[in-house]
Amino acid sequence: MATQENDSTDIEVVLKDLKKIMNSDCSVLKTLLLILSVFFHVEVVVTASDVPNVTIPNAEYSIWSGSAMTLECIIDSIPNHTDVYWQKESHGTVMNITSSSTNVYGATVTKPSLTITHVTTDDEGQYICLAVNIVGTGKSNPTSVKVLGKMFYIFYSDEAY
Incomplete structure (x- = not known):
């Protein structure tokens, strides 16, 4: 045949x-x-499709109250991720943080790292970065944020009055 x-x-x-x-x-x-x-x-x-691989390189941050702080988030995603947000856990309460939250920058698809512009003791806690694609949601390991006391400035002048 x-x-x-x-x-x-x-x-x-x-x-x-x-x-x-x-x-x-x-x-x-x-x-x-x-x-x-x-x-x-x-x-x-x-x-190879999978949920995004999300990484926060630093396990902990210590920052002075009143300072700005950036929590770095690295995302590797196939297919591409379509959303990014953060979660903060403090005293048993979990709060979502998005690009529209006050006092923050980032948490977007193109800039996933989270910048808090004016850190207060309310910002202390455990943070995770989350990224979403069509397969599902990937999340980082937590990073710990410790807020140190308020920074004081002392001005000294040796001029006599």
Whole structure:
């Protein structure tokens, strides 16, 4: 029996959410691709979708009351993240912090780090950064913020009056 070869001998295998489909075991995938490669030219395009990987590099911050402070947030996300927000836990209460919250800058898709412009003792607590994509929400490990007492300025002049 003769087979007719056509131009569509290439098979494109697109693997979405590879980690979930293969349960983190790529040996089954490799075996399948090896078998297919015997009969066809196989082109593999891997799109590993997952919740965003969110990192805060510093485990703790100490800052003087009245100062400005930036909590750094690094996000690695495929597919791209579409939202960023922070949560602060203090005395058993969790509060969401977004770009529209007062006294803060950042917490956006393009600038996920959180800057508090005028730190007070109310800002003390545990903070996490969260990023959202179509797969779900990724969150960082917590970072601790300790607010030190108010900074005082003392001016001294040795001029006699």
